[in-house]
Amino acid sequence: MTSTAHSSDRLGYDPTAPLTPSGNLRRRLVVSRIAQGGAILAAILAVAALAVVTYDVIQQGASALSLGFLIHDPPQFGGAGGGIRSDILGTAMIVVLGALMATPIGILIAIYLTEFASPRSRLGNALRLGLDLMQGVPSIVVGIFVLGLIVDVQHKDSGFAGSVALAIIMLPLIARSTQEVLRLVPTALRDASDALGVERWRAILTVILPTAVGGILTGSILAIARAAGETAPLLVADSTFGPHLTFNWFGPMPNIPVSILTASEALNPAAYARAWGAALVLLAGILLANVGARLLLARSRRRITG
């Protein structure tokens, strides 16, 4: 010990010097600080982008928003006044029908992949590939597909065609998120059911699914919210609607996204005001669904993992 102290003494080591980095270490710490600052800045930028867009939409849309805006149809020949009742209900009907198609299929596929298919099963792997491919299809191409499949055959736009397109967008998202939640369910539950001689289907329906239901719901809500804002497929499959409310799924059905797009291209102030109001309604619905779904997820995660 003493000898090292001696040698440091000889090298000019001063034990009373303050313990601050100098030289190379100082430079390295500065570089590290700069990198940390950059990372924080990037995170602030992303949150700021969300805040700015949300603020602008609220600020522009709030003046258009009123009770009348929500419960009146748009005026027959454009112009000022009126509301977006038909758009809101139309979007709701299109999205609900799409969700009714996509959710059961998505959940069943997830059950198949996690509960039935072995990791090496051919059908399972093909299915995983298919889901990945489906998720990779750009939404406008989904619209083009529905155009060829339904609209051209029907010779007119329809809410039903829109629902099918949205279902195709939701399906891979729902299947994937359900798969992740089912994977979180402890194997011990499955083993215990097997040990008790419970048939597989009963174990799935009465043990595994109830444990995972919160997470499945979260994934489904997020997927449905994502699809509700999709414009491209509806522009292709369901855009030639009138201002009035309709309950006919097999005819053109009003919807919010396409109405926003049409009004934003109209270049007249009344249409702009209605577009901002509609944008606010749509954004509020989607962001609230997101927040709600995430809160639900946090709760159900705690429940599954204990």
Place this chain on the structure above:
Amino acid sequence: MPARQISPRRRLRDVISARRAVERSRGDAILHGLCVLAGLIAGFVVVEIAYQVISGAAPAISTFGLGFLGHTNWAPNLNHFGAAVMLYGTAVTSAIAMLIAVPVSVAIALYLSMLAPATVRAIVGPLVEMLAAIPSVILGFWGVIFLAPFVQKHLEPWLHSKLGFIPIFGPGQTTGLSLFTAGLILTVMVVPIIASLSRDLFLTVPSELKEGAEALGATQWEVIRGVVLPSTMSGVAAATTLGLGRALGESIAVLSVIGTGSAIHSSLFLTGNTLAARIAQDIQYPVSKLQVHSIFYLALILLVFGVVTNLIARAVARRYDVHRAFV
């Protein structure tokens, strides 16, 4: 004692046959059948998407062949169609988006996975993901009204005065609707995807490695550069590829802010068009059958882009055990 022991192989066989007996019940067969049916429906949809798009594009393919990709003319009245302008615009806008989005997203992911305190992480993480929830039509509308004027008044003149000697930063035009603005909008859409995937990746880096590097005296940046990034590089590449797939296929937001030009300009501050935006623009009121088929041809190109980017990402990501559930 050895006589009482059951050989492991025999035990395994017993377990398997017991499992089979459980699986053979009728309820299981029904549920299994339903699941397989759902899978077949999904598989059918995938195949049918490819079939519809290819068969819709077939007449245009036989008329124009691969020359379609090289022609700059999109003239419905002359019945002549080519995709070169759109291919160029798609490539340029996506390149802008990726150039900005990749460093920003990786930085966000590093912040969320390594730097941020737990409470901040729990709030900022979901906020970044919610950026992806803003519908593209609203982002496009916002882009026209707020972003484009800002770009035209501030960003373009500034970039032009500093970097104007490079042709791509040519003089701006009067509207602010340009390839550049479209690239910025795409950046906003792509950042949450790459950031949340990369964050999940960075969280998989074993803490022993990070702590080992720290114990050797590495600064935080050196841990990132020396341990975290090298061990997740290909995963970040996969996330980037998925983001690229999204950027290539986005239609509505781009349609609003790109200015729907019909020529190839070297300056980023002039108008252009992308494959997806052209489809969205022309599909409502096509003037001829050939135009519809040409639109399907564009959709086919987009479909190939989407499938290829996803397959690449899938091939790379297979090496990681990251599951993207709620992106």
